[in-house]
Amino acid sequence: MDDFIARTVLAGIGVAFAAGPLGCFVVWRRMAYFGDTLAHSALLGVAFGFLLGTAPTFGTMATGIGVAILLVWLQQKRDWSSDTLLGLLSHTTLACGLIAITFIQGVRIDLMAYLFGDILAVSNTDVVWIWVGACVVSGLVLLLWRALVALTVNREMAMAEGVASQRVELAFVILIAIVVAISMKVVGILLITAMLIIPPATARHIAKTPEQMAVISIFVGCLSVAAGIAGSYRWDIPAGPAIVVSAAILFAIGMTSGLIRGDQRHG
């Protein structure tokens, strides 16, 4: 019993660590739909994982990275707006995933678990995947941090001053794909973007610098995970949605306390 709780909490906190700082960039660069698209492609990755006999997380990661690179390439061609491309890929990959899943024989796949998460069923292997992924993502985000912030403030300015934009931005989308893959078990495909968006948005209420916002979003994420798992245990509700609702409640608290203090958010 203790093991099971520890695993659950460890998995959730691993996701919060990786998703917080990276999610800040998703908020600043207005890439929520991008995150959603990678999340929708995750089901296809699960199917690939099963069909090729590899771990689902690995299949999801590889598919996500492939879709991310395809998106960046299509966006550079500028034939279609980003919005259209994202909608196209998001739903096409989801539809392909739903079809591919039906071809998998012998294994009964719990679709709900992938769509909405099944953190209470995480295995030791899952926890290892999550933490290896979280460490890789956090390490690379730290390494790329300054370049990414400069590019986010103004791309041309950063480039003129010597930031290698293409390499850094490609690394960034690959990192999002990794976070999506490791978050799937915890909050599910349909709710992954919430972990990228809500904790950073909550942190924005008090942060004065990009670095503060990243650190605070990790704390907010961990708090949401803890509250969500506790709520799930207490009231027997699904953990993934409970984590997301907890995060949203924290966001609302942040917003109202800001209003009460009469702060100007931009001040």
Place this chain on the structure above:
Amino acid sequence: MNDKANLITASDLKVSRGGQVILDGIDITVGSGEIVTLIGPNGAGKSTLVRSLLGLEPIDSGKIDRKAGLVVGYQAQRLVIDSTLPLTVRRFLTLTGNQTDDELVRTLELVQLEPTLDKSIHVLSGGEMQRVQLARAILRSPDLLVLDEPTQNVDISGAIELYRLIQETRDRLNCAVIMVSHDLNVVMSATNRVYCLNNHICCSGRPAEVSKHPEFLRLFGQSAADMLAVYTHDHDHDHGPTGEVRPSHNHTH
């Protein structure tokens, strides 16, 4: 001119986007310490040219030589920072550098800004924002200062003040300046060389020379030349609406 002193030399530059030629047959040099101004109507390719010179845009053909280790300070045309990104003046100034607070404060004083480093960047006015950008560029001790329409969103007195600061900065750092501009009168008085651009270089030279050039008058109209009060031109050809763009590609020169 001594070739070695040139920071950027571009020859026969061609850039097109989506099948449309934006720049064609461009020859341009920026010597060390020179102030070079690019003028031209909207859509003339001014910003594209600057970005190409800095290597930020791919070019179709031609040749660009940049001095090895060229340090660039860049002031963006319209710097709009997303309000979801919390940013203090200190953090903005040190985006790509590592200066001490002392240096930051001294530089803010140079551009006549209140030296409060913890202030949020989001509360600054358009003119203050341009000056913070200038401070950021100064902190890099650049060989080349690139200013893309530095006085957009700044009122006239603010613009004059900004140009004075740019001139002062140039003299202090002894750096070259590439400026994209539409404020013909103020800019030209502080400039060594003007390139008048409309997808190709219509004319170039010292401000006084350019203002007399028929191509300049074609693009900007007589009122622009009168504003310069350099030359009175007895013109006998057609104009578009005053100072406005006429998207014609069939003119000869």
